[in-house]
Amino acid sequence: MARGVVIVVLTIGLAACSGEAGRSGSGLPGGELFLRHCSGCHPDGGNSKYPPKSLDRFTLAANGIRTADDIVDKMRNPGQGMTRFDRQAIGDADARKIADYILATFR
Numbered sequence: 001m002a003r004g005v006v007i008v009v010l011t012i013g014l015a016a017c018s019g020e021a022g023r024s025g026s027g028l029p030g031g032e033l034f035l036r037h038c039s040g041c042h043p044d045g046g047n048s049k050y051p052p053k054s055l056d057r058f059t060l061a062a063n064g065i066r067t068a069d070d071i072v073d074k075m076r077n078p079g080q081g082m083t084r085f086d087r088q089a090i091g092d093a094d095a096r097k098i099a100d101y102i103l104a105t106f107r
């Protein structure tokens with residue numbers, strides 16, 4: 001009896017999680033998402049393709065990028081040499097997590 005209840009609760013929990021992932025994100029932390037999508041060209045917040053445009057706060061600000069929204073805009077509309085990440089590639093919730101991670105991590 002008790003075991004049956006546990007299994008039902010677990011199943012509902014899993015269903016809720018996978019629904020959530022579909023709608024609002026992967027559930028992965030920003031740092032993990034950054035490693036997957038960005039670190040190939042931005043190792044440790046640098047820029048291996050175009051070194052003057054690294055991801056430290058000072059350089060970002062000098063290039064007019066100050067907020068998480070500004071970083072998400074860059075992902076949606078990148079400059080030359082950067083992969084475009086549209087909403088299908090990285091949803092808004094995950095894009096926001098990556099942006100927050102960048103602002104909190106690279107100084």
Ligand code: HEC
Pocket residue numbers: 034037038039040041042047049050052053054055059060063065071074075078079080081082083085098099
């Ligand atoms: C294929 C290589 C590549 C990948 C992958 C890539 N970038 Fe870039 N990124 C660049 C290049 C090249 C530039 C410089 C051109 C520009 O400003 O778009 C750049 C510039 C930027 C800038 C502006 C930096 C500044 O100082 O002005 C931000 C912010 C940025 N990338 C964020 C990201 C994020 C977030 C990801 C992952 C979701 C990512 N990039 C993935 C190549 C890449």
